[in-house]
Amino acid sequence: MESGMPQRFELTGKCDLGSAWASNTINTAIFRGAGLLTTKTLQFGGYYDSNGRIVLFRRDLTSEDCTFSCLEAPSNLTDAHNVISLGVDHSGFIHLTYNHHGSKLNYRRSSKPLSIDCWDPPSSMTGLFEDSITYPYFLPMDSSQRSLLFF
Secondary structure (H helix, E strand, O other): OOOOOOOOOOOOOOOOOOOOOOOOOOOOOOOOOOOEEEOOOEEEEEEEOOOOOEEEEEEEOOOOOEEEEEEOOOOOOOOOOOOOEEEEOOOOOEEEEOOOOOEOOOEEEEOOOOOOOOEOOOEOOOOOOOOOEOOOEEEOOOOOOOEEEOO
16 A cells, blocks of 8 residues: 555445444444444444443454443443543453443453453452543453553
């Protein structure tokens, strides 16, 4: 590709995600960490639906199968800062943060690797610097670490 030329993408498949909250930019904010992420053969995403639930999806890139799961979690959808951010660690566990605007970290981890329907209860992630979070973002690290960057 020539430098300065826009990259072209080809649609290889699609998945109907259903209805989402659309009264502000909470599901599309530019500062949103990773509302959509891709591993080798799987794609994961999360958004708030119109009822305020967190909807998670897992799409198999080899078969185009798409599965969904909903998490009930207290969320203030009227504040577009309260975005969802996802991460996957080297063992395949999914990490989820949601509903932050200068507030305590809201963090969940999947109970099983690559699963969107089994979650540990809400918990602290590290216990350090988790009292005032607004822009959480999981950073890919080497196989011995997981990192969450927040401002």
